[in-house]
Structures are given as structure tokens and as C-alpha cells.
Amino acid sequence: MLRAAALDKRYGRRAALREVELDVPAQRIIGLVGPNGAGKSTLLQLACGLIEPSAGTLTVLGRRPAADAAHLARVGFVAQDAPVYAGLSVAEHLRMGAKLNPGWDDGLARDRVAQAGLPLTQRAGRLSGGQRAQLALTLAAAKRPELLILDEPAAALDPLARDTFLRSLLESVAAIGASAILSSHLLADVERVCDYLIVLAGGRVQLAGDVTDLLATHFRRSGAAGDVRREPGAAGDVRREPGAAGDVGREPGDGSPPAGAGWMGGRSGRDGVEHVHGGVVRAEAAPAGAAPVELEELVLAYLGRATVEVSA
Known part of the structure; x- marks a missing residue:
């Protein structure tokens, strides 16, 4: 079409x-x-x-x-x-x-x-x-x-x-x-x-596909539940909530990967899991301990990754 x-x-x-x-x-x-x-x-x-x-x-x-x-x-x-x-x-x-x-x-x-x-x-x-x-x-x-x-x-x-x-x-x-x-x-x-x-x-396609398929292949890593939210004034920024499991005190909007979270800038690891951003991963099947994502989490993760790539 x-x-x-x-x-x-x-x-x-x-x-x-x-x-x-x-x-x-x-x-x-x-x-x-x-x-x-x-x-x-x-x-x-x-x-x-x-x-x-x-x-x-x-x-x-x-x-x-x-x-x-x-x-x-x-x-x-x-x-x-x-x-x-x-x-x-x-x-x-x-x-x-x-x-x-x-x-x-x-x-x-x-x-x-x-x-x-x-x-x-x-x-x-x-x-x-x-x-x-x-x-x-x-x-x-x-x-x-x-x-x-x-x-x-x-x-x-x-x-x-x-x-x-x-x-x-x-x-x-x-x-x-x-x-x-x-x-x-x-x-x-x-x-x-x-x-x-x-x-x-940034003028580029970050993600495209059927919503059902996208939600079926994206997950939130254990310990990231509730830690992805929109930061006021920063379009697409994602951050960990203070006090959330795995929080390392990253300043909102600084674009840095959270230490120890396995963030790999979109590269796939040996387990075939692509780390998107902010605890959201892409995989054919749910990794151990991972939970389904909502559409808003999915979109914000890709916008957050795009922001990091531009500032890198």
C-alpha cells in the first residue's frame, strides 16, 4: 500500500x-x-x-x-x-x-x-x-x-x-x-x-510493524517494572523511577545506559536478545523473568534509544 x-x-x-x-x-x-x-x-x-x-x-x-x-x-x-x-x-x-x-x-x-x-x-x-x-x-x-x-x-x-x-x-x-x-x-x-x-x-524510522507482532516480541526485563515513564520536557526520554529495583541513580535525560542493566545500544547479545532502551528488550520469546510491555513503553523505549544515538 x-x-x-x-x-x-x-x-x-x-x-x-x-x-x-x-x-x-x-x-x-x-x-x-x-x-x-x-x-x-x-x-x-x-x-x-x-x-x-x-x-x-x-x-x-x-x-x-x-x-x-x-x-x-x-x-x-x-x-x-x-x-x-x-x-x-x-x-x-x-x-x-x-x-x-x-x-x-x-x-x-x-x-x-x-x-x-x-x-x-x-x-x-x-x-x-x-x-x-x-x-x-x-x-x-x-x-x-x-x-x-x-x-x-x-x-x-x-x-x-x-x-x-x-x-x-x-x-x-x-x-x-x-x-x-x-x-x-x-x-x-x-x-x-x-x-x-x-x-x-530524527527523520528516521525507528520501528514499524503490526502492533500485535511488536507487542509479542518486546518485553520488560525483570526489575524494570514501572521504571519507564515520560520525563516532563524531554520528548521520548525514559528513566528509572527513583528507588526502583536496579536503579542506579541515572539523571533523567542524560542518555547514559544504566550500569549493570545489560544495555547494549540495540545490539543483540549471545542469547539473541536485542536490548532496546530503559529495560525493554526485543526477542522471539520472552526471556526468563521478563514481562510483556504496553504500547506506550514500547514507543518510549525506541524514542529513548534514538535520543541516545543522536547524542552519542
């Missing part, structure tokens, strides 16, 4: 994406996570054909992004600011969508508008943030694309509006039988709706 090979994107001397390799299957809801500046929006803009790569190749649905009008119709895009026209009513947005999209499903659009409680006569500029996000999702879904791309669409929404939006997203994907890529910095959102995960940091 989405394939990248040696994909780079540069803005002058700054590298936004570096040597990205991906092979994402179809019929998935993909969570794209990473700190600010990781390259998430750049990757999505490349996938939509809004910008061109500096090097490497990227194909979406088997073709170069935005290759022609027919390919554009196969992809729906919802940007973070839910772009709608403030001066147009909800009904006028639907009429415009019907004129611009040959595959427009007016029945689906009107059903979604009714379910979201959007007044047809209300101008978009008078809608709430959650309502504008619902309208943008409706416009993207009603063209019946094969792929929905959503760039942090719920970032500015309150918890209730975000919950409603995520339920609508799942319903829309099911209704049109599409794949979806959801960029978000909220791991709870990703855990709730996504079955495939891509972790980006």
Missing part, C-alpha cells in the same frame, strides 16, 4: 527524512508517532504528493503519489487544522465535494453529517473545533478513497470531541473499506484505533 526506499527529504541543509524504508500492507489503520520535528508531516505530505522527495522512491497504492487525477481520487487527506471554508455552510461544502469528486457518495456524506449533528445551514466558521474536524473527515471519506491520510486531526480537540472523532474515523474506514494513516502524538489515540505502528524520530 505504501512503500519507501532510501527516501530522503531535505529543506536546504536540514534533513527532514533520512533513508526511510517502509513496506506497509493494505487494509490497516496505521499509527504514525514521534516527537515534534520527527518528520511525520513531511512523510504524509510526500504520500499525498504535496511535496517531492529529495532522493529515493515512494509509492502509494502502487503508483507515484498524485500521479494523475485518477490517483488523487484514491487518496483522502485531512490536515491538522481541519481545512474548511469558514464562509460556506455545511450543505455548500457537500455540494462542492460532489462537484469536485467523481466518486462522491452523497448518501454517506449526509449520513455522516447527521450522525455528527452538523447543521446543514451552519457556516463552517461558526462550528466548534470538533465539528470542523468532523466536516473535514466527512469530505475526505465521502470521495470513497482507498487510503485516508490524517495529519494529527484531533490534536486541538478536547477529550470528548477527540473520542467522538476517533469513533467516527473507525466507522468511516469500515464504511468505505479503506486503509488509513493517522499521525498523532497522543499514544492513547494510536493504541485505541491503530493495528500497525510506525515510530519516527
Whole structure:
């Protein structure tokens, strides 16, 4: 569905994406996570054909992004600011969508508008943030694309509006039988709706795969229980809680490996166990004394390792 090979994107001397390799299957809801500046929006803009790569190749649905009008119709895009026209009513947005999209499903659009409680006569500029996000999702879904791309669409929404939006997203994907890529910095959102995960940091892919498979092959070493948490102000930092078993007093965010913990900077030891970061390991079977990890622990471990590698 989405394939990248040696994909780079540069803005002058700054590298936004570096040597990205991906092979994402179809019929998935993909969570794209990473700190600010990781390259998430750049990757999505490349996938939509809004910008061109500096090097490497990227194909979406088997073709170069935005290759022609027919390919554009196969992809729906919802940007973070839910772009709608403030001066147009909800009904006028639907009429415009019907004129611009040959595959427009007016029945689906009107059903979604009714379910979201959007007044047809209300101008978009008078809608709430959650309502504008619902309208943008409706416009993207009603063209019946094969792929929905959503760039942090719920970032500015309150918890209730975000919950409603995520339920609508799942319903829309099911209704049109599409794949979806959801960029978000909220791991709870990703855990709730996504079955495939891509972790980006520093413009590079740190981890990619089916969520079920990733959780089945990552574990927390004995003595690390409860010791991985987000450090305020340090995106992706992982540290041991003071007083936790095996704690050696590492200062938060200093990037140093905990002494005696077997941290090997991602290298596999003789036992076939890859030490990721912060007590999280990767192995085909659970090492002795290891426990399953939660998705948040898994993501933070890879972000923490990326931070250490950059500072090394």
C-alpha cells in the first residue's frame, strides 16, 4: 500500500527524512508517532504528493503519489487544522465535494453529517473545533478513497470531541473499506484505533510493524517494572523511577545506559536478545523473568534509544 526506499527529504541543509524504508500492507489503520520535528508531516505530505522527495522512491497504492487525477481520487487527506471554508455552510461544502469528486457518495456524506449533528445551514466558521474536524473527515471519506491520510486531526480537540472523532474515523474506514494513516502524538489515540505502528524520530524510522507482532516480541526485563515513564520536557526520554529495583541513580535525560542493566545500544547479545532502551528488550520469546510491555513503553523505549544515538 505504501512503500519507501532510501527516501530522503531535505529543506536546504536540514534533513527532514533520512533513508526511510517502509513496506506497509493494505487494509490497516496505521499509527504514525514521534516527537515534534520527527518528520511525520513531511512523510504524509510526500504520500499525498504535496511535496517531492529529495532522493529515493515512494509509492502509494502502487503508483507515484498524485500521479494523475485518477490517483488523487484514491487518496483522502485531512490536515491538522481541519481545512474548511469558514464562509460556506455545511450543505455548500457537500455540494462542492460532489462537484469536485467523481466518486462522491452523497448518501454517506449526509449520513455522516447527521450522525455528527452538523447543521446543514451552519457556516463552517461558526462550528466548534470538533465539528470542523468532523466536516473535514466527512469530505475526505465521502470521495470513497482507498487510503485516508490524517495529519494529527484531533490534536486541538478536547477529550470528548477527540473520542467522538476517533469513533467516527473507525466507522468511516469500515464504511468505505479503506486503509488509513493517522499521525498523532497522543499514544492513547494510536493504541485505541491503530493495528500497525510506525515510530519516527530524527527523520528516521525507528520501528514499524503490526502492533500485535511488536507487542509479542518486546518485553520488560525483570526489575524494570514501572521504571519507564515520560520525563516532563524531554520528548521520548525514559528513566528509572527513583528507588526502583536496579536503579542506579541515572539523571533523567542524560542518555547514559544504566550500569549493570545489560544495555547494549540495540545490539543483540549471545542469547539473541536485542536490548532496546530503559529495560525493554526485543526477542522471539520472552526471556526468563521478563514481562510483556504496553504500547506506550514500547514507543518510549525506541524514542529513548534514538535520543541516545543522536547524542552519542
